[in-house]
Amino acid sequence: xxxxxxxxxxxxxxxxxxxxxxxxxxxxxxxxxxxxxxxxxxxxxxxxxxxxxxxxxxxxxxxxxxxxxxxxxxxxxxxxxxxxxxxxxxxxxxxxxxxxxxxxxxxxxxxxxxxxxxxxxxxxxxxxxxxxxxxxxxxxxxxxxxxxxxxxxxxxxxxxxxxxxxxxxxxxxxxxxxxxxxxxxxxxxxxxxxxxxxxxxxxxxxxxxxxxxxxxxxxxxxxxxxxxxxxxxxxxxxxxxxxxxxxxxxxxxxxxxxxxxxxxxxxxxxxxxxxxxxxxxxxxxxxxxxxxxxxxxxxxxxxxxxxxxxxxxxxxxxxxxxxxxxxxxxxxxxxxxxxxxxxxxxxxxxxxxxxxxxxxxxxxxxxxxxxxxxxxxxxxxxxxxxxxxxxxxxxxxxxxxxxxxxxxxxxxxxxxxxxxxxxxxxxxxxxxxxxxxxxxxxxxxxxxxxxxxxxxxxxxxxxxxxxxxxxxxxxx
Numbered sequence: 102x103x104x105x106x107x108x109x110x111x112x113x114x115x116x117x118x119x120x121x122x123x124x125x126x127x128x129x130x131x132x133x134x135x136x137x138x139x140x141x142x143x144x145x146x147x148x149x150x151x152x153x154x155x156x157x158x159x160x161x162x163x164x165x166x167x168x169x170x171x172x173x174x175x176x177x178x179x180x181x182x183x184x185x186x187x188x189x190x191x192x193x194x195x196x197x198x199x200x201x202x203x204x205x206x207x208x209x210x211x212x213x214x215x216x217x218x219x220x221x222x223x224x225x226x227x228x229x230x231x232x233x234x235x236x237x238x239x240x241x242x243x244x245x246x247x248x249x250x251x252x253x254x255x256x257x258x259x260x261x262x263x264x265x266x267x268x269x270x271x272x273x274x275x276x277x278x279x280x281x282x283x284x285x286x287x288x289x290x291x292x293x294x295x296x297x298x299x300x301x302x303x304x305x306x307x308x309x310x311x312x313x314x315x316x317x318x319x320x321x322x323x324x325x326x327x328x329x330x331x332x333x334x335x336x337x338x339x340x341x342x343x344x345x346x347x348x349x350x351x352x353x354x355x356x357x358x359x360x361x362x363x364x365x366x367x368x369x370x371x372x373x374x375x376x377x378x379x380x381x382x383x384x385x386x387x388x389x390x391x392x393x394x395x396x397x398x399x400x401x402x403x404x405x406x407x408x409x410x411x412x413x414x415x416x417x418x419x420x421x422x423x424x425x426x427x428x429x430x431x432x433x434x435x436x437x438x439x440x441x442x443x444x445x446x447x448x449x450x451x452x453x454x455x456x457x458x459x460x461x462x463x464x465x466x467x468x469x470x471x472x473x474x475x476x477x478x479x480x481x482x483x484x485x486x487x488x489x490x491x492x493x494x495x496x497x498x499x500x501x502x503x504x505x506x507x508x509x510x511x512x513x514x515x516x517x518x519x520x521x522x523x524x525x526x527x528x529x530x531x532x533x534x535x536x537x538x539x540x541x542x543x544x545x546x547x548x549x550x551x552x553x554x555x556x557x558x559x560x561x562x563x564x565x566x567x568x569x570x571x572x573x574x575x576x577x
Contacts, residue, residue: 136400136401136404136517136521137400137403138510138513138514140399140400140403141396141397141399141400141451141508141513142396142508144172144392144395144396144399144400145389145392145393145396145508147168148165148168148372148391148392148395148396149388149389149392151164151165151168152165152373152377152388152391152392153388155377156199156200156377157197157199157347157377158197158199158347158349158373158376158377158423158424158426158427159197159347159348159349160377161373161377162348162349162350162373162423163348163350165372165373166190166350166351166352166372166421166423169352169372169395169399169421170189170190170352170354172399172402172403173189173352173354173402173419174189174354176354176402176403176406177406178354178355178356178402178406178419179354179355179356179357180353180354180355181353181354181355181418181438181440183353183438188353189352189353189354190350190351190352191350191351191352191353191434191435191438192348192349192350193348193349193350193351193430193431193434194346194347194348194349195346195347195349195424195427195430196344196345196346196347197344197345197346197347197349197376197427198227198229198342198343198344198376199342199343199344199345199347199376199377200341200342200343200376200377201235201341201342201343202339202341203221203339203341204221204225204227204339204340204341204342205218205219205221205337205338205339206218206219206224206225206287206316206318206322206326206336206337206338207219207336207337207338208326208329208334208335208336208337209239209334209335209336209337210334210335211333211335215337216329216334217325217329219318219322222375223319224318224319224321224322225287225316225317225318225319225322226316226317227315227316227317227340227342228288228315228316228317229315229342229344230271230272230315233312233313233314233315234311234312234313234314235314235340235341235342235343236284236285236312236314236339236340237338237339238256238257238284238285238314238336238337238338238339239335239336239337239338240255240256240257240284240335240336241255241256241257241330241335241336242255242257242258242259242287242326242330242335242336243255243257243258243259243330244258244259244261244327244330244331245258245259245260245261246261246262254278254281254282254283255283256282256283256284256285257283257284257285257286257287257336257338258278258283258285258286258287259286259287259288259323259326259327259330260286260287260288261288261289261323262288263286263288275312275313278313279311279312279313283313284313284314285313285314285315285316285336285338286313286314286315286316287315287316287318287323287326287336287338288315288316288317288318288323289317289318289319289320289322289323290317290318290319290320314338314340316338316340349423349424349427349430349431350423351420351421351422351423351431351434351435352372352420352421353418353419353420353421354402354418354419355416355417355418355419356402356405356406356413356416356417357416358412358413358414358415358416358417358528359412359413359414360414360415360531361416363414363415363416363531364415364441364442364443365415365416365417365418365440365442365443366415366416366417366418366442366443366445366524366527366528367418367420367440367442367443367444367445368398368401368417368418368419368420368445368447368520368524369419369420369421369422369432369435369444369445369446369447370394370395370398370420370421370422370446370447370448371391371394371395371421371422371423371424371425371429371431371448372391372392372395372421372422372423373391373423373424373425373426374388374390374391374425374426375388375391375426376426390449390452391425393449393450393451393452393508393513394447394448394449394450394451395421396451397447397450397451397513397516397517397520398419398421398447400517401419401517401520401521401524402419404521405417405524411529413524413528413529414528414529414530414531415527415528415529415531416442416528417524417528418440418442420435422435432446443464443467443495443496443527444495444496445467445471445495445496445497445498445523446495446496446497446498447498447520448497448498448499448500449499449500449501450498450500450512450513450516451500451508451509451512451513451516452500452508452509452512452513453500453501453509453512454479454480454481454511454512454515455480455481455482455483455500455501456475456480456481456482456483456498456499456500456501457482457483457484457485457486457498457499457501458471458472458482458484458485458486458496458497458498458499459485459486459487459488459496459497459499460485460486460487460488460495460496460497461487461488461495461496462487464495464496467496468485468496470523470526470527471496471498471523472485474519474522474523474526475519477519477522478515478516478518478519478522479515480515480516480519483501
């Protein structure tokens with residue numbers, strides 16, 4: 102290859118690299134670091150205050166859905182279509198527990214003196230499944246280490262394997278125990294502390310006037326109770342939990358994309374958690390961690406509309422879901438709207454830098470994008486699993502090691518940047534190719550992220566060409 106031809110080839114190659122870099126950096130710059138920590142705290146305090154002032158789930162979701170929907174309207178988000186009408190609100194009714202009177206577990210002596218009392222919500226919670234019944238029970242207890250038992254069982258049983266049974270087996274087992282005169286069951290949670298109560302209420306429960314009082318207790322509480330029983334102490338139990346039909350509410354708002362050809366990106370969070378309580382100890386601190394994710398999600402909605410000069414190419418829908426403690430029923434209600442698109446459910450974010458990710462098999466590319474931006478923002482996926490039973494195009498991201506001890510600034514900052522970066526990549530500066538092919542978008546993202554080193558190498562390269570063939574200017 103003669104010098105003139107070589108120089109032309111190298112110069113053309115350099116021009117192509119510069120052009121590719123230019124194309125990769127075209128588009129509006131979506132800001133990912135403009136969120137307000139103060140506004141997030143304000144949302145947290147409002148949701149927490151609503152929960153503390155509510156006696157039922159219906160009361161909490163009513164005043165909180167009003168707060169969230171008013172925020173979405175103030176941010177100029179649009180309502181979505183529900184049953185042929187535009188609305189921010191979707192109501193639905195379910196049978197839900199509520200505390201009518203105080204619940205307790207007490208260890209008593211033979212003279213009925215209280216030796217030890219346990220805190221409702223921290224040490225124990227009702228398990229409303231099978232043949233649950235709210236009642237008062239007092240008497241001797243027995244520790245049962247298997248599902249086989251003699252007919253002379255006492256009125257109160259401590260079981261160590263009850264949690265592992267299926268719903269069908271639980272109800273059959275309850276029927277056998279009730280027939281033998283058992284009035285109450287106490288069993289340990291599989292976790293060290295009672296945190297997730299979403300499986301403790303089965304909407305297919307069997308209402309009964311008799312039934313069995315059932316308490317799920319922490320491992321520590323179970324061990325203590327076992328020790329007291331072995332020493333001959335009695336137990337006094339009462340559940341003040343009742344069940345009635347209540348109205349729950351999902352709240353939605355959307356930012357309309359410029360192209361209707363692209364499926365929307367749906368980002369969701371539960372805005373409730375533990376059922377409201379009149380009598381539970383330390384109930385404010387118990388609920389606070391449930392407010393972090395919806396409060397941060399509200400801030401995302403504000404930020405996107407704050408950047409009104411930048412319109413997303415793809416529609417973004419924010420979904421605030423209720424019924425977390427009721428078998429996550431609000432999620433199924435939203436699914437019945439049949440809105441197709443990539444769906445990201447956030448839970449327990451804001452005070453953890455470690456997460457579990459669950460995705461549908463058809464969401465592999467979406468999960469790769471999630472993982473990329475998490476790593477970029479110093480967040481870590483500890484466990485990533487594929488679950489084909491969740492809805493297609495779905496990803497569930499759950500924070501772990503979350504202790505309700507206040508919002509962590511660094512974790513919330515990194516999480517906010519991660520989600521906003523994900524939104525920017527998924528919804529902004531898209532064309533036909535990058536909208537449908539994430540691999541091409543990943544290449545474009547790589548070039549944009551490494552523009553400076555690639556440009557530096559190109560500059561060195563073109564300098565080499567100029568000085569390598571200086572005599573070309575005199576060659577005819």
